[in-house]
Amino acid sequence: MKDRIVIKIGSQVLTRPDGSLDITQMSCIVDQVADLHKKNKEIILVSSGAVASGKSELETISKLDSVSSRQLYSAIGQVKLINRYYDLFRHHGIVCGQILATKEDFSTRRHYLNQRNCMSVMLENRVIPIVNENDAISVNELMFTDNDELSGLVAAMMHCDKLLILSNIDGIFTGDPSHPESRLIQEIDTLKDDMGAYIQPSRSKTGRGGMITKYNIARRVAEEGIEVIIANGKTKNIITDLIQGKKVTSTRFIPSKKETSSVKKWIAHSQGFAKGEVHINSGAKQALLSDKAVSILPVGVTQISGNFEADDIVLIIDDHGKQIGLGRSSYDNVKATELIGLANKKPIVHYDYLYIENNL
Incomplete structure (x- = not known):
């Protein structure tokens, strides 16, 4: 090339x-x-x-x-x-x-x-x-x-x-x-x-x-x-x-x-287009910062804010209020809010559409 x-x-x-x-x-x-x-x-x-x-x-x-x-x-x-x-x-x-x-x-x-x-x-x-x-x-x-x-x-x-x-x-x-x-x-x-x-x-x-x-x-x-x-x-x-x-x-x-990936590169530069926030607990944050490929599951989410549709960009916020990444939401804000804290549910943000900052 x-x-x-x-x-x-x-x-x-x-x-x-x-x-x-x-x-x-x-x-x-x-x-x-x-x-x-x-x-x-x-x-x-x-x-x-x-x-x-x-x-x-x-x-x-x-x-x-x-x-x-x-x-x-x-x-x-x-x-x-x-x-x-x-x-x-x-x-x-x-x-x-x-x-x-x-x-x-x-x-x-x-x-x-x-x-x-x-x-x-x-x-x-x-x-x-x-x-x-x-x-x-x-x-x-x-x-x-x-x-x-x-x-x-x-x-x-x-x-x-x-x-x-x-x-x-x-x-x-x-x-x-x-x-x-x-x-x-x-x-x-x-x-x-x-x-x-x-x-x-x-x-x-x-x-x-x-x-x-x-x-x-x-x-x-x-x-x-x-x-x-x-x-x-x-x-x-x-x-x-x-x-x-x-x-x-x-x-x-x-x-x-x-x-x-190409999709993650797009998401990495999409902060200006974010329509909402997904707040996660310390356990979810620790998993995201590990070397494993993990998604954001409802069980690790503590709060949803903003008005967004499925496929919109959202900010990922940790338990101290700090932004740690960006992702494309699988749900709108209403459905995502209903799923907060529930186990055995599909990801709110799938790993393939999730970008976590490297300098944390």
Whole structure:
């Protein structure tokens, strides 16, 4: 199988301080991606920059609220962004295609598989998918945290080997990157290392996410067996050097060797779609955290909350109120509530549709 790589490009990488597109930087990125493409690598580009580039094109007639301005600027800027990518890739004899995604496109298994099929067909035909959130309609609860989250979903969905998250920072530091005493963490093993004390909540001016988002996405994707690297997208030849395995200033997340099914990968990234909660007792938790393949049986459930239907995503909550996983419910909330504490009943969440966090 060919190497399949998702490269996420942050808006701060693609834009100048005034918000306009940095064409020179875009050209450098495309040159590197084109070179990998010609070497038979399958590349999926998750690119921000639509809202930022749209702002430089228009002065509004009146002051807009945050939602309206985001819709307007993204609608204008996405045309500009994809046209520029199209022209730059065409110089290399490469065809690219646009995919605009919303959170809803990942909320059901059917939508998820439809999207995966679309990208698969593009890759089979040597087309580079360029993915971005559809900001014109993704507002409020329909929004991804940012394109870091979207890139993680795409990497898991497409069974990728690597995810490169490129922004304006060199990686994850032991403190504020601007402080001289802070040091770069070059490698993270999500099964051993607890980075909670180090992660900074700061975020860029043009992006919505921050280092907490990057860390959480990278950790989850690495737990699914995908190598994740966070690096500075403005570093010269950063993509080429990372793929060639050169020593580059960055943070690498060691991929887990544990096999994760396609369905479990979908569920692992479905927290934003959860409709309810299944609370379990300590005995059920202990069983779930063991090496055995176990389901969540009614006898180990203590509480059901929320309004959900059968096949909806639910959060799994332990006896201390902490979320320990996600799953697809076999019942609606009414039936699940009726079954609480009963023995010899079918699982409320079957093992095949259950994802338990590895860092507990």
